[in-house]
Amino acid sequence: MAKEIEIRLSGSGGQGLILAARILSAALTASGLNVAHSQSYEPTSRGGLSRSDLVISDGEVDYPLVTELDYLVIMDQVAAHASTGLLKADAVLVIDSSRVTSPPKGTFKTHAFPLTEIARKLGSGRVANIVALGVLNGISELCTSESFELAVDDQAPRGFRELNLKAFKEGYTLATTGKAVSAPVVSLA
Amino acid sequence: MCIKKRPLSHSIGELDYDPTHLNLEVYFLPPAISADFNRNRLSVQGNHACALAAVAAGCRFYAGYPITPSSEVAEKMSEELPKVGGIFVQMEDEIASMGAVVGASMGGVKALTATSGPGFSLKQENLGYASMTETPCxxxxxxxxxxxxxxxxxxxxxxxMQARWGSHGDHPIIVLTPASVDEIYMETVRAFNLSELLRVPVVLLYDEVIGHLIETIEIREPAELKLLERKWTRAPPEEYLPFAATDDGVPEMARPGDGYRTHTTGLTHGENGFPTQDPEEVDRVMRRLLSKLDRNRTIVESFELLECGDAxxxxxxxxxxxxxxRRAVKLGREHGIKVGLFRPITLWPFPQQPFAEVAALARKVLVPEMNAGQLCLEIERLCSPPSKVSRMNRIDGEAITPIEILERVKALESND
Incomplete structure (x- = not known):
């Protein structure tokens, strides 16, 4: 069977999790991988549990939904425990400590940063999703910053281009050095 | 977004009907991302693939009322149709939408609507009208x-079952059920071709997961997309009968403006299109109407077999x-279990002969469905004895997982 990686971005409706997954999906597709992106959200436009899943494969994706998560991003307390049953024992967790008060406990590798707070300091809390993508990529090195930039151009609103790129870089730096470039970091890990 | 006018590369199988009006100057699947970036690969959502395929298949009219989880079909059609001179109308409700679609098709245009359960219920009356008046849609x-x-x-x-029997009365209808984004594209094109060719409504039936799924698909090399249009009549106007039987059971249609006199009604009608209750005539015209799909089963039926040979x-x-x-079959085979998959792509009329051949060789048949048990009724009907069919149902709004299916397969294997 082809090698597969499973990623879930989860949080509260309105946090841009589906957009973030679309950007990541486009970046990975550009790298030559096959990606299946599925989503789940509630009928409300704000709030409620929202999640976006990616199954990434170097071959055909036979089953497009996640079954065992390699990476889980949690952006809000509402999503904190919704995916625990799907986590691999050595799964990597990216937590927004601004909005998650009790992250899942276990043998997971947890990276907690105040993503929303950092995003606000960069210019808008709305790019917390992109800071999370930067952190995720700093840990996983799934895509290059070039393909990410192209994906942002393709998928995200133009007015947010510079802020998005800054947010991604900030997240990446956080994950790789543990230090924020332009914002203080409080790690719960 | 770049629009390229060039022929497409999809074939729809073994359709050998020679269409009189074949327009291959069609709309090419527009790249969602620029070609340099994606290296001829696209990330496309299922509902968007449906809309893009519809335009590629020659659809130039959409009427609908948005409803989750189908709204992206309407959204995409509203973007794409104006680019090719088509018409998009957001109607006041689903009943009117279906009426508009039937009317547009009677006017000679390939027409589409998209909806979900509650809207599908509302469309049933006009859907039956399309079946009875043999209006493609x-x-x-x-x-x-x-x-x-x-x-x-x-x-x-x-x-x-609603897709097959939602509208009242015995009526012909085709239901296609794609299982991937790429297949939504292909089956949408096939839906238009079958609808035009057989003058019958075609339902594209897929679940929310497939509709909202975004998958990587390859852009095919531009070649010939086989597009079929309905049989427009060339008979002398004084001899033309709008519902006269032909060799394949499908009457020739008069192109609006060509000078033919027609009469269209949902009432049971004779070959001349006017209402009749004469038992002999009613029996003849209804049998002809209901025979269309049986007589053309070879082009209507589509299915996939995976590891069924020794299953x-x-x-x-x-x-x-x-x-x-599909995943469960792979995992089962790794465990040494002789398990296979019969996947209907045409759901109705169900590909009963090909399935019966596979089922005859199998000891057990498992029907997993996200409902309380619907297709299993047809499968039980086709299996001998029906008791070799096991049902597996989830009705909690969650998809059935590969592991759940694998566990049932293991249990069936050990229960001998």
Missing amino acids: VIVNVMRGGPSTGMPTRPSQADV DIVIVAYGITSRAA
Whole structure:
């Protein structure tokens, strides 16, 4: 069977999790991988549990939904425990400590940063999703910053281009050095 | 977004009908991302693929009322149709939408609408009218949890029987059920071709997961997309009968403006199109109407077999459930279990002969579905004895997983 990686971005409706997954999906597709992106959200436009899943494969994706998560991003307390049953024992967790008060406990590798707070300091809390993508990529090195930039151009609103790129870089730096470039970091890990 | 006018590369199988009006100067699938960036690969959502394929297939009219989880079909059609001179109308409700689609098609244009459960219920009357008046049209139903408004954003496969029997009276209808984004594209094109060729409504039936799924698909090399149009009559106007039988059971249609006199009614009508209750005439015209799909089964039926050759246990699954079954077959084979998958792509009329051949060799048949048990009724009818069929149902708005299917397969294997 082809090698597969499973990623879930989860949080509260309105946090841009589906957009973030679309950007990541486009970046990975550009790298030559096959990606299946599925989503789940509630009928409300704000709030409620929202999640976006990616199954990434170097071959055909036979089953497009996640079954065992390699990476889980949690952006809000509402999503904190919704995916625990799907986590691999050595799964990597990216937590927004601004909005998650009790992250899942276990043998997971947890990276907690105040993503929303950092995003606000960069210019808008709305790019917390992109800071999370930067952190995720700093840990996983799934895509290059070039393909990410192209994906942002393709998928995200133009007015947010510079802020998005800054947010991604900030997240990446956080994950790789543990230090924020332009914002203080409080790690719960 | 770049629009390229060039022929497409899709074939729809063994259709050998020679269409009189074949327009290959069609709309090419527009790249979602620039070609340099994606290296001829696209990330496309299922509902968007449906809309793009419809335009590629020659659809130039859409009328609908948005409803989750089908709204992206309307959204995309509203963007794409104006670019090719087509018409998009957001109607006041689903009843009017279906009426507009039937009317547009009678006017000679390929027409589409998309909806979900509650809207599909409302469309049934005019859908039956399309069946009775033999008006080609394509209806997309992206299945969500029901009954009633149910769970708008959660998947289901509970409209299987409604798609076949939702409208009253014996009526011909084709239901196609794609299981991937790429297949939505291909089956949408096929839906238009079958609808035009056989003058019958075609329902594209897929679940919310497949509709909202975004998958990587390859752009095919531009070649010939086989597009079929309906049989426009060339008979002398004084001899033309709008519902006269032909060799394949499909009457020739008069192109509006060509000077033919026609009469169209939902009342049972004779070959001349006018109402009749004469028993002999009614029997003749109704048998002809109902024979269209049987007489053309070879082009209507479509299915996929996976590892069925030596299978003791055959899984019958469609839509997202078939993707889970595909993984379960791979895992089962790794465990040494002789398990296979029969995947109907044409759901109605069910490919009964090909399935019966596979089922005859199997000891057990498993039918996983996201409903309380619908297609299993047809499968039990086709299996001897029916008791070799096991049902597997989820009705909680969650997809059936590969592991769940694998566990059932293991249990069936050991229960001998």
